[in-house]
Amino acid sequence: MTASNAILLGVNIDHVATLRQARGTRYPDPIQAAIEAEQAGAEGITLHLREDRRHIQERDVALLSNILLSKMNLEMAVTEEMLAIAEKYGPKDCCLVPERREELTTEGGLEVAGQLGRITEACARLKEAGIRVSLFIDADPYQVEAAAQAAAPVIEIHTGHFADAEDERSRQKEFQRIVEAVRQGREAGLQVNAGHGLNYQNVAAIAAIPEIVELNIGHAIIARALFTGMQAAVREMKRLMREARG
Numbered sequence: 553m554t555a556s557n558a559i560l561l562g563v564n565i566d567h568v569a570t571l572r573q574a575r576g577t578r579y580p581d582p583i584q585a586a587i588e589a590e591q592a593g594a595e596g597i598t599l600h601l602r603e604d605r606r607h608i609q610e611r612d613v614a615l616l617s618n619i620l621l622s623k624m625n626l627e628m629a630v631t632e633e634m635l636a637i638a639e640k641y642g643p644k645d646c647c648l649v650p651e652r653r654e655e656l657t658t659e660g661g662l663e664v665a666g667q668l669g670r671i672t673e674a675c676a677r678l679k680e681a682g683i684r685v686s687l688f689i690d691a692d693p694y695q696v697e698a699a700a701q702a703a704a705p706v707i708e709i710h711t712g713h714f715a716d717a718e719d720e721r722s723r724q725k726e727f728q729r730i731v732e733a734v735r736q737g738r739e740a741g742l743q744v745n746a747g748h749g750l751n752y753q754n755v756a757a758i759a760a761i762p763e764i765v766e767l768n769i770g771h772a773i774i775a776r777a778l779f780t781g782m783q784a785a786v787r788e789m790k791r792l793m794r795e796a797r798g
């Protein structure tokens with residue numbers, strides 16, 4: 553495998569914090585999860601600082617900004633509060649995502665096309681702060697085009713509709729939408745990542761798409777880690793991704 557064909561894994565540690573917040577204890581600490589994930593070969597750590605602080609806390613962002621050896625990918629809504637926090641801690645990557653307090657998890661991609669001016673301003677502000685911006689979008693040609701217009705260097709294709717497909721026909725349809733969005737993103741000169749809902753059973757199909765640079769995966773890895781430990785869970789996901797890439 554040439555280096556250019558390698559696919560990277562960003563481990564999302566949100567749901568370690570979900571378990572911590574369930575009782576308001578100091579444990580389990582997402583910091584330890586991040587260190588273990590890096591030791592197992594994760595090329596990045598993703599964390600979603602939500603407005604409602606249901607899991608990741610600003611304290612987690614502050615500590616990880618000082619100790620990560622790989623890179624931080626800070627997921628956040630497009631708000632003044634979050635933009636200021638990103639400027640304060642200076643993550644390598646910022647992934648702009650939609651947020652609704654009542655949502656169980658991220659439901660869809662960011663509406664870039666319908667708020668192009670606002671997203672463009674946010675991208676420029678983060679770029680000015682030395683942060684690489686990724687836009688979390690649906691596999692939708694209008695959103696891919698709008699992301700390029702907003703001058704974001706990276707897009708992350710939302711794979712949740714693929715992961716949640718109720719039957720094989722629907723899954724294949726969603727997969728083809730993802731393949732087309734990846735192709736369009738590359739033609740527009742964007743780095744293309746993917747994530748949401750990926751697990752040990754469905755990751756191979758997405759990892760096999762050669763133009764995808766990075767997968768951000770969290771819930772399934774943390775769930776597996778409950779039984780195998782964090783390092784084994786991360787190593788197994790990386791093995792599946794590597795095998796799929798060939």
Ligand SMILES: CC(=O)[C@@H](O)[C@H](O)COP(=O)(O)O
Pocket residue numbers: 564566567600627649656657658688747748749770
């Ligand atoms: C944007 C995305 O798909 C996830 O990374 C996001 O973090 C999901 O939100 P929760 O982690 O709160 O489920």
Ligand SMILES: NCC(=O)COP(=O)(O)O
Pocket residue numbers: 564598708746747748749750768769770771772
């Ligand atoms: N952006 C996707 C991500 O970081 C992890 O999503 P999930 O694997 O927890 O669904």
